Amino acid sequence: MDSIQDLILQTLDAEGSISDTAALTLNAQAIDQLAILGVLNALTSREVVAFTILEVEHWILTEEGAGIANNGSPEVMVFNAIPEGDEGISIPALQKIVGESYKFGQGAAFKNKWIKKSAAGLARSVSSVVDTTRQDLESIRSGNILADKVMADYKKRKLIDKKKTSSYRVEKGDKFTLTLAKEETDITQEMILSGDWKSAQFKKYNFAPGVVGVAPRGGYLHPLMKVREEFRQIFLELGFTEMPTNKFVDSSFWNFDALFQPQQHPARDAHDTFFLKDPATDRKYPRDYMERVKKVHSEGGYGSAGYGYDWKEEEAEKLLLRTHTTAVSSNMLYHLAQEKEFRPVKYFSIDRVFRNETTDATHLAEFHQLEGVVADRGLTLGDLIGTLHSFFQKLGIPRIKFKPAFNPYTEPSMEIFSWHDGLGKWVEIGNSGMFRPEMLRPMGLPEDVSVIAWGLGVERPTMIKYGYDDIRELLGHKVNIDMVQKNPICRFVVAFIANICTDVLFFRLDKKMGREL
Numbered sequence: 001m002d003s004i005q006d007l008i009l010q011t012l013d014a015e016g017s018i019s020d021t022a023a024l025t026l027n028a029q030a031i032d033q034l035a036i037l038g039v040l041n042a043l044t045s046r047e048v049v050a051f052t053i054l055e056v057e058h059w060i061l062t063e064e065g066a067g068i069a070n071n072g073s074p075e076v077m078v079f080n081a082i083p084e085g086d087e088g089i090s091i092p093a094l095q096k097i098v099g100e101s102y103k104f105g106q107g108a109a110f111k112n113k114w115i116k117k118s119a120a121g122l123a124r125s126v127s128s129v130v131d132t133t134r135q136d137l138e139s140i141r142s143g144n145i146l147a148d149k150v151m152a153d154y155k156k157r158k159l160i161d162k163k164k165t166s167s168y169r170v171e172k173g174d175k176f177t178l179t180l181a182k183e184e185t186d187i188t189q190e191m192i193l194s195g196d197w198k199s200a201q202f203k204k205y206n207f208a209p210g211v212v213g214v215a216p217r218g219g220y221l222h223p224l225m226k227v228r229e230e231f232r233q234i235f236l237e238l239g240f241t242e243m244p245t246n247k248f249v250d251s252s253f254w255n256f257d258a259l260f261q262p263q264q265h266p267a268r269d270a271h272d273t274f275f276l277k278d279p280a281t282d283r284k285y286p287r288d289y290m291e292r293v294k295k296v297h298s299e300g301g302y303g304s305a306g307y308g309y310d311w312k313e314e315e316a317e318k319l320l321l322r323t324h325t326t327a328v329s330s331n332m333l334y335h336l337a338q339e340k341e342f343r344p345v346k347y348f349s350i351d352r353v354f355r356n357e358t359t360d361a362t363h364l365a366e367f368h369q370l371e372g373v374v375a376d377r378g379l380t381l382g383d384l385i386g387t388l389h390s391f392f393q394k395l396g397i398p399r400i401k402f403k404p405a406f407n408p409y410t411e412p413s414m415e416i417f418s419w420h421d422g423l424g425k426w427v428e429i430g431n432s433g434m435f436r437p438e439m440l441r442p443m444g445l446p447e448d449v450s451v452i453a454w455g456l457g458v459e460r461p462t463m464i465k466y467g468y469d470d471i472r473e474l475l476g477h478k479v480n481i482d483m484v485q486k487n488p489i490c491r492f493v494v495a496f497i498a499n500i501c502t503d504v505l506f507f508r509l510d511k512k513m514g515r516e517l
Helices: 002-015 033-045 063-071 074-081 091-111 132-141 148-156 189-194 223-237 287-298 326-337 381-394 437-443 459-466 481-486 494-500
Strands: 049-061 115-117 122-124 160-172 249-251 319-321 345-354 366-377 400-407 410-420 425-435 449-457
Touching: 002 033, 002 160, 033 049, 033 160, 049 063, 049 132, 063 132, 074 091, 074 132, 091 115, 091 122, 132 148, 148 160, 223 345, 223 366, 223 381, 223 459, 287 437, 326 345, 326 366, 326 437, 326 449, 366 381, 381 400, 381 410, 381 425, 381 449, 400 425, 437 449, 449 459
Parallel strands: none
Antiparallel strands: 049 160, 115 122, 249 319, 345 366, 366 449, 400 410, 410 425, 425 449
């Protein structure tokens, strides 16, 4: 590039301008015009030169046309391969001599009446021929243009083609010079420390229209985050407030005991829950509230007989990775109860929870759970059903029904079903219930205050929305980063939810282990 730049500058200095860069040579060789364009663009950006584009169309020989110009046309090759005399040559022998060009060459030779049939196969009809095609192509290669009909015929035969070439007319610019100082592209630390930046020449930014430049790299949303945001918007449209869920580690007290879940429950076993080793315990819960929870577990209260066992704080203080976001709901409801005057609330959360489960194509040890909670005076089962109808209507699920179920901390409890047109049956899509008095009264909530709640998972609808069969390809170490960058925007519509709401659409909570909601 430097040698081309020197040639252009020296030529301009000597002659004042360059009428056509196609005439420039370097070491007696023609110069690639693309290389010249690169140099001219660089010089123009510094106002050293100015140039205009010269475009010229001319005819060139194709690969086949060049072969004919070098070796002769197929018809002449056929004629030359046939020996003189009436005996002629057999067709197989002629094919072997001429090769792939035989078929076209034989037809053209017959058309020109150069050959005829003989006893052996083919024989000459004339003593000599002129290879007009070869002569024409040689002339075109030299830059000559023949009659329009002839040129059209050769183009139709794909022997010639038009090519557009560009060269440039160059003039001196306002800042023309033979010596160019190096332009810096960035200010470096060394330049700042030494002060060289004061005298350095910096390359101008190119803001010309149509110049794209290097696309800046940006962040990308994971498909789960897109689906999560869709659910979040639905809750916000219904007037809910998002609970702070940025606390993965919690005590067994908030995760289990505050929810009136007995300490002997199988869900609290190490085979089902991730317990921490260091630190292993935490007693950051109100002591008076703990005593009330202990009493309702051991002795009962608020119309309940309790579980009748020896409740131990050693179990409640164990730290764990939360198994459900209801641990956050219990904490929020307790703080609500501590306010001077009760106020109705509508809470929701969508965040990660953890279970000590074997991973497979449909299960992970960590996943995302969605939960809705409403607290108000005089709420009934009818309010829960009405709220669920509104919520699932927003999801595009107009037809739902309920079936009684059992949960440790809700009574009554209901499984939620939706009608699936494709399957022609009702399928389970979530779980719900009203929090028990044994959970709410120890918190300090008034007796006429009821709390309704429901929950479902996020991974399964995301898998179906984006077409994944293996949940490990959506979340975990097997995730393809390229997938995160290229996945489309998520948008739930009625047709999508109504048609894919199967019994694997939403996370089915393990009723056997007492982990509803």
